[in-house]
Amino acid sequence: MTMTRNYILSLVALLISIALGVSIGAVMIPISALWDASNESSTNILWSIRIPRVLLAGLVGAALALAGAAFQGLLKNPLADPYTLGVSSGASLAAVATIYFGFSSSIFGLFTLPFFGMIGAGVSLIIVLAFAKLVDRSMKMETLILTGIIVSSFLGSMISLMIALSGDEIRQIITWLMGSVSMRGWPYVKMIWPFITLGGILIWLNRRELNAMLFGEERAKYLGVNVKKSKWMILIGGAMLTGAAVSVSGTIAFVGLVVPHMTRMLFTTDHRHLLLLSVLNGATLLIICDIISRTIIAPTELPIGVITSFIGAPVFAYIFFKQRRKKG
Amino acid sequence: MLQLNDVVGGYDDAHPVIKNVTFTIDKGKMIGILGPNGCGKSTLLKLISGILPLQNGSVRIDHKVAQSYSSRELARKMAVLPQLHNHSFSHTVRETVALGRYPYQQGIFSSWSQEDENAVVESMRQTGIEKYATEDITYLSGGEQQRTFVAQALAQKSALLLLDEPTNHLDIEHQKQLMDLIQFEVKTHGLTVLSVFHDMNLAALYCDELILLEAGHIVAQGEPHEVLKEKQVEKVYHTKIARISHPVIPKPQISLLPSSYSQKATVVSAQHINILSDYVLVQTPEPLKVVSSSLHNAGIGWYDTFMNRTVDEYYMCADAHEEMERYIQLAGFIPSKTVAMMTAVAVKHAIIKEYEEDGLSIVVVVTAGVGNAVDASKSYLRQPLWHIGTINIWVFINAILTDESLLQAMMTATEAKVKAMADEKIMDTIAQTIATGTSTDSLLIAATQQGEMQQYAGTVTKVGRLIGRGVYEATVEALRDYKRAKGMIE
Numbered sequence: 001m002t003m004t005r006n007y008i009l010s011l012v013a014l015l016i017s018i019a020l021g022v023s024i025g026a027v028m029i030p031i032s033a034l035w036d037a038s039n040e041s042s043t044n045i046l047w048s049i050r051i052p053r054v055l056l057a058g059l060v061g062a063a064l065a066l067a068g069a070a071f072q073g074l075l076k077n078p079l080a081d082p083y084t085l086g087v088s089s090g091a092s093l094a095a096v097a098t099i100y101f102g103f104s105s106s107i108f109g110l111f112t113l114p115f116f117g118m119i120g121a122g123v124s125l126i127i128v129l130a131f132a133k134l135v136d137r138s139m140k141m142e143t144l145i146l147t148g149i150i151v152s153s154f155l156g157s158m159i160s161l162m163i164a165l166s167g168d169e170i171r172q173i174i175t176w177l178m179g180s181v182s183m184r185g186w187p188y189v190k191m192i193w194p195f196i197t198l199g200g201i202l203i204w205l206n207r208r209e210l211n212a213m214l215f216g217e218e219r220a221k222y223l224g225v226n227v228k229k230s231k232w233m234i235l236i237g238g239a240m241l242t243g244a245a246v247s248v249s250g251t252i253a254f255v256g257l258v259v260p261h262m263t264r265m266l267f268t269t270d271h272r273h274l275l276l277l278s279v280l281n282g283a284t285l286l287i288i289c290d291i292i293s294r295t296i297i298a299p300t301e302l303p304i305g306v307i308t309s310f311i312g313a314p315v316f317a318y319i320f321f322k323q324r325r326k327k328g
Numbered sequence: 329m330l331q332l333n334d335v336v337g338g339y340d341d342a343h344p345v346i347k348n349v350t351f352t353i354d355k356g357k358m359i360g361i362l363g364p365n366g367c368g369k370s371t372l373l374k375l376i377s378g379i380l381p382l383q384n385g386s387v388r389i390d391h392k393v394a395q396s397y398s399s400r401e402l403a404r405k406m407a408v409l410p411q412l413h414n415h416s417f418s419h420t421v422r423e424t425v426a427l428g429r430y431p432y433q434q435g436i437f438s439s440w441s442q443e444d445e446n447a448v449v450e451s452m453r454q455t456g457i458e459k460y461a462t463e464d465i466t467y468l469s470g471g472e473q474q475r476t477f478v479a480q481a482l483a484q485k486s487a488l489l490l491l492d493e494p495t496n497h498l499d500i501e502h503q504k505q506l507m508d509l510i511q512f513e514v515k516t517h518g519l520t521v522l523s524v525f526h527d528m529n530l531a532a533l534y535c536d537e538l539i540l541l542e543a544g545h546i547v548a549q550g551e552p553h554e555v556l557k558e559k560q561v562e563k564v565y566h567t568k569i570a571r572i573s574h575p576v577i578p579k580p581q582i583s584l585l586p587s588s589y590s591q592k593a594t595v596v597s598a599q600h601i602n603i604l605s606d607y608v609l610v611q612t613p614e615p616l617k618v619v620s621s622s623l624h625n626a627g628i629g630w631y632d633t634f635m636n637r638t639v640d641e642y643y644m645c646a647d648a649h650e651e652m653e654r655y656i657q658l659a660g661f662i663p664s665k666t667v668a669m670m671t672a673v674a675v676k677h678a679i680i681k682e683y684e685e686d687g688l689s690i691v692v693v694v695t696a697g698v699g700n701a702v703d704a705s706k707s708y709l710r711q712p713l714w715h716i717g718t719i720n721i722w723v724f725i726n727a728i729l730t731d732e733s734l735l736q737a738m739m740t741a742t743e744a745k746v747k748a749m750a751d752e753k754i755m756d757t758i759a760q761t762i763a764t765g766t767s768t769d770s771l772l773i774a775a776t777q778q779g780e781m782q783q784y785a786g787t788v789t790k791v792g793r794l795i796g797r798g799v800y801e802a803t804v805e806a807l808r809d810y811k812r813a814k815g816m817i818e
Contacts, residue, residue, distance in 0.1 A: 212427050214419065218379055218410055223484070224403025224431030270423055 006267040010280035014058075017287040021054035022046060024291055026298060048185070055189050057181045057290040057304075058283035060249045061259075063196045063241040065282020068256030069263070069275055070203045070238045073210040074231065075141045082242040082256035084145060085235070086152035090124020091117040091246040093155045095176060099169050100162045113176075114191060117247025125239040127151055139231065141217070178303035179252035181290055188248045195244035202237030203275060206230045210271040254308040255282055258316045265319050285312065329355040329488055329520045330376070334385035337375045338368070338544075344383055345371040347544040355487070356518040358511065360531035362555070363541030364565050369524040370411075372541070373490050376522070377408045389488060403431035406488040407481035411496060412474055418466040421476050425452055428483030451482035454509060471502035478506065482513070489513075491523035495530060507534045528582045532556055533574070540564060556580045594776045596691050596724035598682040607637040607659075608678045608693060610724070612776070615665065619734045620772035624652045624668035628734070633661045634774065635668040636695060636720050638675050669720045669770045673697040677813065679806040683794045688780060690791070692798040693722040696806035698754050700766045706759030707767070719769045719803065721745060723795055725782070729775040733785035737773045740785060740792045741799045745769070748803035752811075 023029050029050065033042040067082035075084065082088065094116040097103070103112065132139050132147040163173055209230040212220040217227050245252070259282040260274065267277050289307040296302065330353040338345030345368040353359050361369050374380040376387050378394055387394040389405050397405060407428070419427075428451070429444040452458045455475040460468060465476055474494065481489060494510070495503040511534055513519040525531035531538055532552040540548040540555050542564045548555045558571040561582060568585045594614045602609045615630035625631060635656065645651045652670070653663045673695040681692045699717030702710065723741055746764045756763040775782075782791045811817045 208427075208430060208433065211419065211423070212430055215424075215427075216410075216413060219408075221379060221399065222377060222403065222406075222408035222410070223427055223480075224400040226399040269419055 003273055006277060010277050014280050014284045017284045018054055021287045021291050022050045024295060025050065052186045052189050053181060054287055056184050057286045059192060059196055060181060060245045060252065061255055061282040061286025062279040063245040064252065064256035065259035065278040066200055066203060066275060067238040067241040069260035069278040070234050072260055073214060073271055074234050075145055076214060077145065082238065083251065085148040086128050086155065087121045087125050087239045087242045088246045088251050089152035089155035091121040091243050092177060092251055093159050094120025096159050096162050096173050099173050099176065100166055114247040118243050121239060121243025121246065124151060124155065175303060176250045179250035179305035180303050181249050182301055184248060192244040192248055195240045199237040199240030202233045206234050207271040207275050252305045252308055254312045255286055258312050259285055262316060262319055329353055330522065331388040335375055335382060335387060336384035337380055337382045338371055341383060345544050346375060349546055351539060351549060353520055353522060355520050356514060357536045358514045358521040358534060360535035360538045361524045361541060362528055362531055362538055367541045368544040369541055370492055373492055373524055377490055400431040403484060405486050406490065407484040407486040408490040409477055409481050409492065409494055411492050412470060418464050420462050421457055421465055422461040424465055424476050425479045425483050428480040431484065447483045447485055451479040454482060455479040470497040474498060487520060489519055489521045491521065493524050493526055503530065528556060532579045532581060553580050556582055591778060594778060595726050596776065598680050598691055601680045601693055603675050603678055607635050608675050610634040616774040617777050618667055618772060618774045619738060620667055621770050622667045622669045622772060623648060624666065631665055631667045633666040634722065635666060637668060637670050639670050639672060641672050667772060671695045671697060671718045671720050677809045679802045681798055681802045683798045685794060688790055688794065689726045690794045690798055691724040692802040694802040694806040695720045696803060696810050698766055698807065698810060701754045701756055701763035702765065702767045703756035703759045703761045704764040706756060706761055709759050717766050719745065719766055721799055722772045723799065725775045725791060727775060727779045727791060728777050728781040729785065730783055733782050734773055737785040737795055738771060740787050740795045741771055744796045744799035745803050748800050748807060752804060752807040754807060
């Protein structure tokens with residue numbers, strides 16, 4: 001069956017990218033080091049640096065792609081991405097403020113940045129939803145999009161303000177904003193996976209509802225969908241995914257917008273499969289982009305956000321072109 | 329099945345769109361909602377389907393208040409087909425139809441049952457969209473998309489179906505297909521349908537009952553003929569209309585009257601009657617309203633070309649209608665605008681007479697051949713064979729005639745003809761009695777529909793007096809002409 005083929009293709013691509021991500025780097029490590037512990041330094045690099053990095057890249061990629069697919073479906077807008085609702089701006093602002101004010105907490109230690117990032121994401125989501133509900137009781141999709149734009153441009157201006165006023169921290173802030181998964185290690189992986197798992201489940205539970213909502217809230221309601229409940233589940237699930245991803249890796253562009261589109265064009269528009277396939281492909285794309293970002297001009301590492309757009313845009317353009325030509 | 333009691337609601341609590349609407353729909357009925365733009369038709373559907381909250385009153389489905397159903401339960405009771413919209417993303421046709429089974433799927437890993445599959449396959453077959461099953465819905469035409477959504481609604485297997493202008497954007501072929509399909513479901517499976525229509529005529533054809541809304545109130549409810557009354561429709565829509573009967577089935581239809589429709593002044597006089605070599609011809613600048621028993625284009629209609637054609641005594645043709653149509657075309661006239669008769673009498677024997685009284689004028693044209701004269705009261709003695717010999721009578725009236733007076737004019741003219749036959753002592757050769765006409769007579773009454781309105785045209789009315797006298801005198805003259813030609817009199 002074609003759907004089985006789609007899953008196999010995506011899974012194989014993911015496994016290959018993991019294998020590459022684990023072995024390629026400043027030191028080439030054979031994949032066999034996974035089970036052959038004879039070379040201690042290889043095993044060490046593998047388990048303490050490479051694997052957590054690949055996992056983190058994969059988790060972030062999966063989270064952004066899934067949130068993107070869900071938001072595009074929910075908002076029925078092909079331009080929507082995980083950042084549309086302003087959640088990422090909240091996370092970014094909190095993170096930038098943390099750097100700018102040089103704020104550090106002994107309780108959170110290393111996690112001060114991601115912790116405040118997540119709080120920022122949560123607060124901005126609450127502001128967006130509360131304001132949207134205030135404007136329009138039924139919380140139409142258009143209201144949500146506009147509210148998201150209002151909130152994120154406002155938060156964006158505050159980020160710009162801090163950048164403008166910052167001195168030595170500017171490089172750190174910019175690097176963070178462009179996104180990176182380097183030097184994070186296991187603690188970050190451990191910190192975000194529960195949020196990503198929970199957010200993912202919330203969205204996946206609504207895969208059929210998302211299919212129905214593509215025809216509009218009204219039709220979905222006629223089909224028996226509890227639109228209100230599904231909308232809340234998807235919004236909160238998506239915000240958890242986005243907040244978790246942004247708080248550890250910054251605002252990595254393009255993945256959340258484009259992976260769902262690529263998956264739709266190559267495989268299916270049916271959310272029952274689209275969501276899972278986006279997870280696999282999002283993870284693959286970010287792992288590959290991470291490999292490139294750290295090897296292309298090694299030993300310098302590029303921000304991963306630069307690579308995602310640099311590689312992603314032409315690939316997307318190619319698929320887009322082929323697809324439109326085929327359909328005539 | 330569906331009961332609305334004193335329903336009030338809309339978008340704004342201070343100004344409800346729907347005000348105190350109450351009605352009940354029985355199972356297995358198709359009900360149409362009509363009304364001008366902005367009268368609250370779609371709002372009413374949204375109140376029933378629960379998209380908008382009720383401000384007052386209740387909506388009951390199967391004797392239970394609609395709000396007491398869960399989303400899925402409600403979707404199993406009631407399917408709704410809103411107006412067609414564009415979509416940014418798309419599903420295949422099959423996926424779209426399969427979504428109709430959503431209310432039957434429960435649990436985290438709900439499986440697709442055989443019943444789900446059957447419902448989807450059946451509804452795709454009914455709507456004739458199986459061949460598009462794997463196609464992307466955005467690549468289909470409006471009609472195909474609408475059929476896909478109808479299939480989705482049918483797959484829901486609900487007993488109640490709400491439709492919002494289901495035939496919008498469809499051509500008449502697809503309108504008919506869709507309405508036939510829905511009507512079939514109503515008649516055979518007892519589906520109950522409530523549908524908003526813009527097209528009153530379509531609603532009249534398919535609905536058992538109509539509800540006419542005006543500014544959120546019901547102004548009329550009942551069978552189509554009770555609701556689509558000329559005065560009522562004119563009042564609600566602020567538009568001049570004419571109500572007519574459907575020519576084939578007993579349903580009323582509504583016809584618009586364009587306000588800027590103007591006619592060139594048309595008066596038929598004796599000069600308009602042209603005697604050509606093979607036919608008598610009248611052409612008028614504007615079509616006349618005609619009721620006739622002609623060979624070509626009999627019945628009631630509007631025509632501007634009138635032909636009485638002489639054929640050979642031995643004219644035989646398997647399909648006289650088709651031959652006549654070809655003849656009209658070859659003669660350079662438009663068959664759909666022409667009324668034509670046939671006679672064996674040479675056109676030079678056509679009698680043309682003109683009458684005028686009190687500003688009302690008529691023209692009578694008669695050709696008479698009575699080789700086949702028959703006493704209508706004794707015609708049962710005859711074999712039903714076609715013989716040559718016909719009296720063709722045309723009456724052109726320069727006035728406005730109602731349908732009533734057109735038919736009365738037919739009677740008056742016929743009576744005058746019978747009297748002429750009697751006075752000329754034309755015999756039915758078989759019954760040996762005085763004949764009343766021939767077996768193939770034709771009569772045509774044509775009114776210019778300009779000038780004075782003639783409500784009636786019985787024998788003693790203004791126009792009836794002219795017709796009676798004119799037809800009698802012209803027919804007598806034509807009969808004498810015939811006798812003379814046959815050598816029966818000098």
